[in-house]
Amino acid sequence: xxxxxxxxxxxxxxxxxxxGLLLGQYAVTRSGLFLALPLPLLTVLPFAFWLAQEHxxxxxxxxxxxxxxxxxxxxxxxxxxxxxxxxVFLSMPSQxxxxxxxxxxxxxxxxxxxxxxxxxxxxxxxxxxxxxxxxNVFLLFQAAIMTVVxxxxxxxxxxxxxxxxxxxxxxILFHPLVAAPLTxxxxxxxxxxxxxxxxxxxxxxxxLSILAWLLPPFxxxxxxxxxxxxxxxxxxxxxxxxxSSLMLLLQLGTILLANAAWLDGTRSPFRNRAVGALAKVSLxxxxxxxxxCLYSLGLRIQQYGLSVDRIHAAFLVVVTxxxxxxxxxxxxxxxxxxxxxxxxxxxxxxxxxxxxxMNSPLLDPYRLAANNQVDRLLGGQITxxxxxxxxxxFSLGRYGNYALARLKDAAxxxxxxxxxxxxxxxxxxxxxxxxxxxxxxxxESQRRDILHNAxxxxxxxxxxxxxxxxxxxxxxxxxxxxxxxxxxSDAVFVFEDVLTQGENGGEALLVIRPGIGLVLEVASGExxxxxxxxxxxxxxxxxxxxxxxxxxxxRDVMIRGDRxxxxxxxxxxxxx
Numbered sequence: 001x002x003x004x005x006x007x008x009x010x011x012x013x014x015x016x017x018x019x020g021l022l023l024g025q026y027a028v029t030r031s032g033l034f035l036a037l038p039l040p041l042l043t044v045l046p047f048a049f050w051l052a053q054e055h056x057x058x059x060x061x062x063x064x065x066x067x068x069x070x071x072x073x074x075x076x077x078x079x080x081x082x083x084x085x086x087x088v089f090l091s092m093p094s095q096x097x098x099x100x101x102x103x104x105x106x107x108x109x110x111x112x113x114x115x116x117x118x119x120x121x122x123x124x125x126x127x128x129x130x131x132x133x134x135x136n137v138f139l140l141f142q143a144a145i146m147t148v149v150x151x152x153x154x155x156x157x158x159x160x161x162x163x164x165x166x167x168x169x170x171x172i173l174f175h176p177l178v179a180a181p182l183t184x185x186x187x188x189x190x191x192x193x194x195x196x197x198x199x200x201x202x203x204x205x206x207x208l209s210i211l212a213w214l215l216p217p218f219x220x221x222x223x224x225x226x227x228x229x230x231x232x233x234x235x236x237x238x239x240x241x242x243x244s245s246l247m248l249l250l251q252l253g254t255i256l257l258a259n260a261a262w263l264d265g266t267r268s269p270f271r272n273r274a275v276g277a278l279a280k281v282s283l284x285x286x287x288x289x290x291x292x293c294l295y296s297l298g299l300r301i302q303q304y305g306l307s308v309d310r311i312h313a314a315f316l317v318v319v320t321x322x323x324x325x326x327x328x329x330x331x332x333x334x335x336x337x338x339x340x341x342x343x344x345x346x347x348x349x350x351x352x353x354x355x356x357x358m359n360s361p362l363l364d365p366y367r368l369a370a371n372n373q374v375d376r377l378l379g380g381q382i383t384x385x386x387x388x389x390x391x392x393x394f395s396l397g398r399y400g401n402y403a404l405a406r407l408k409d410a411a412x413x414x415x416x417x418x419x420x421x422x423x424x425x426x427x428x429x430x431x432x433x434x435x436x437x438x439x440x441x442x443x444e445s446q447r448r449d450i451l452h453n454a455x456x457x458x459x460x461x462x463x464x465x466x467x468x469x470x471x472x473x474x475x476x477x478x479x480x481x482x483x484x485x486x487x488x489s490d491a492v493f494v495f496e497d498v499l500t501q502g503e504n505g506g507e508a509l510l511v512i513r514p515g516i517g518l519v520l521e522v523a524s525g526e527x528x529x530x531x532x533x534x535x536x537x538x539x540x541x542x543x544x545x546x547x548x549x550x551x552x553x554x555r556d557v558m559i560r561g562d563r564x565x566x567x568x569x570x571x572x573x574x575x576x
Contacts, residue, residue, distance in 0.1 A: 008056045009192065015046045016188035020181030027176040038075035040102040045071060046184075048106060050191045051136050052114050059117040067106075074102065074359040081366055082397035097312045098359065104319075105355040108348040110136060126341030127264035134208065143190040150186045212261035212269045215254075219282035222250060226285050244296045244313065247289045251320040254282045258327065258340075265340035280331050286324025293317045305381070306372035308396070311365040315354065322347045370396045370403035377418070378410055384417045385453040386487040389425035390446060394433055421449070441483045447472045453488035458544045461495055467509075470527050474520075481511055481518040481532070492539040498549045499530065510547065514538045 022042055049064055078098060111132035115124040158170035172178055261269045261279060270276035294317055301310055326343035330336040357363040370392055377387050392400035408422050433443045442450070451468050463471070475482050485491055491513045497506040499521060508530060511518040515538075519531040554566035 008053055012050060012053060012188050012192055013185065015049060016184040017181050019043075019046045020184035021177065023184070024175075024177040024180035027180065038071070038079075039099050041068070041071040041075050043099060044102055044106045046188070047140075048110055050188050051110065051139060052117065053192065054195050055114065055117040059120070063113050063117060071102070074098075077359060077361075081364060081399060097308075097365075101315065101355045101358060105348075105352045107136070108133070109352055112348075126345065127266065130259075130264045130341070130344075134205075138207070139191050139194050142194055143187045146190040147183060147186045151183075154182075208260045208263065209269070211257060215257040215261045215279045215282065216270070216275050218253060218257055219278050219280075222254065222282040222285045223278075225250075226288055244293050244317075247293050248316055248320060251286055251289050251324060254286060255320065255323050255327070258283060259344070262337040262340055265337040268337065280336070283324075283327040283331055283336075287321070287328050290317060290321035290324050294321075305376045306369045308365045308369050311358075311368055315358065319347075319351050319354070322350055364399065366396045367399040370399040374403045374407050374410075377407065378412060384412075384414050384421060385449070386489055387418075387421070388446075388487070389421055390428060390433065390443060393425050393428075394430065424449075441475060442486060444472060447475050447485075450485055450488045450490075455488075455492040455539070455542070457492065457494045457542070457547065463493065467522060467527070470522075471520075474527050474529075481513055481516060484513070490539070492542050494542075494547045496547055496549055506549075512537070512539045512542065512547070514540075 019042055026039075045064065045068060048067060049060075052060055052063070111129045112124075114132050115128050116122060154173055158173055161167070161169040173182075258279075263269075268276060270279060297310060297313055297317060304310075323343070326347060327336070327340075330339040330343060333339075354363070358365060361367060373387075373392065376382050377384065389404065392404050394400075396403070404422055404425070408419055410418075412418055428443060441447075448468065451463055451471060454463075456462055471482070481491075491511050494510040494512060495507055496510055497508075498510070498519060499506045499508050507523060509520040509522045509527070511520065515534060515536065517533045517537075518529065519533070521528045521530040557564045557566060
């Protein structure tokens with residue numbers, strides 16, 4: 001037994017060091033082919049080994065071997081689907097969400113395999129699977145606490161080294177190639193030591209009993225939220241801009257607290273019927289949250305089409321919706337809480353199937369987004385001037401470039417314009433493009449296209465080539481109005497006499513966006529930001545007659561030679 005433990009501990013240390021070194025190198029490099037590092041394989045596989053290490057033997061090795069093959073297949077497909085035709089790796093945009101999906105599926109399925117390895121049977125009671133899942137949660141939780149404590153001590157030590165003149169020590173400790181291996185070692189050793197402690201299971205049950213009593217007040221908040229919606233209306237909800245995210249968090253919190261309360265479904269944690277009924281209210285609200293999220297997401301898709309981010313959001317909504325419908329249905333059919341095990345098992349399997357499908361051509365987010373965007377252009381839902389060709393080329397990988405080739409040969413009333421724009425997009429330098437993306441602005445070629453196709457008033461006026469080039473250079477500044485433009489329909493440009501005679505003439509260029517406008521002085525030289533204005537207006541449907549200059553409501557005040565502008569009192573009505 002001593003030899004087996006020593007061998008296991010050696011593999012734990014080696015796997016932690018290897019994981020840390022590769023993650024550290026990934027953090028340092030962040031360019032070239034190293035961006036294609038299979039993060040799901042590098043993350044999921046070691047954690048699965050550390051959590052299941054107590055079952056050391058042939059069965060565990062077979063499980064880890066099978067998991068390695070599956071994760072390798074996922075990573076190989078993603079690498080193929082995102083490999084750029086020009087062979088230059090600048091970004092792997094899917095890695096974050098791919099990693100999240102695979103971690104969710106692996107975390108939910110791992111307890112099944114742990115019980116399978118321990119008993120060599122698939123006929124395992126749900127209670128064993130559930131408490132194995134809870135054990136994994138608490139192992140990771142205590143490992144996170146130990147990691148925080150460890151780095152707090154290292155931070156204190158580095159400050160002490162800095163005081164005594166050894167200022168090079170903090171630089172070494174916090175370098176990614178040192179910090180990442182130390183973090184991985186801390187997590188792995190924390191899990192290994194916790195597995196040897198006999199009190200981990202009792203501690204977990206105690207924490208679950210505490211979390212169970214958070215469900216009734218959480219249910220009350222959910223009920224109040226749903227009850228207030230008919231009075232506040234959906235418009236107020238959408239105006240927050242974070243409605244879907246908040247409702248997803250509410251659903252996830254409800255699902256987690258429900259499992260903490262009813263555990264494996266063999267008992268009810270609430271002796272008081274009123275408290276138990278209140279706890280069930282939040283479960284009955286789950287389908288309403290799902291419907292609202294789907295409605296909100298549907299509006300965005302109808303307006304802008306499918307994107308990779310919206311497909312990822314749809315995945316989260318569907319997954320939480322499956323659990324929510326299952327829990328609400330069990331309550332309505334009077335099968336709660338005995339059905340919680342069947343619902344959780346079925347939902348975990350459906351989640352795994354979705355993860356497999358989204359990491360294959362079947363439901364690949366990049367393939368779906370590319371095809372949908374092309375169909376919207378060919379169907380007339382978006383004009384060639386407003387279509388984002390660079391999104392297909394640089395953000396949708398191989399499928400995006402396939403879509404551009406298809407679009408180039410497609411029949412369209414403005415096929416010549418589409419082909420010219422595709423050829424311009426293909427000439428964009430990848431390095432320059434990603435520098436612009438990381439800086440938070442659109443690429444230079446896209447800026448020129450936006451300005452060329454934007455609406456300009458008065459009728460007959462245009463942005464001259466000289467002014468266009470100056471505006472493109474101004475785009476690089478800190479101005480939020482120009483930097484936020486993504487398509488030509490986002491704003492209108494109006495030449496209007498709004499400047500006083502003392503400021504190089506009266507004409508200025510107004511850039512009008514929804515709710516905000518920018519005043520640019522363009523009489524001579526480089527455009528200069530002269531001011532801005534805000535209000536409840538939109539560029540949609542504006543004409544020459546809708547915009548004009550007006551005399552100020554108040555004159556400025558001079559006090560000892562300094563000029564002060566009088567502003568309207570807050571809450572006062574605008575002058576008509």
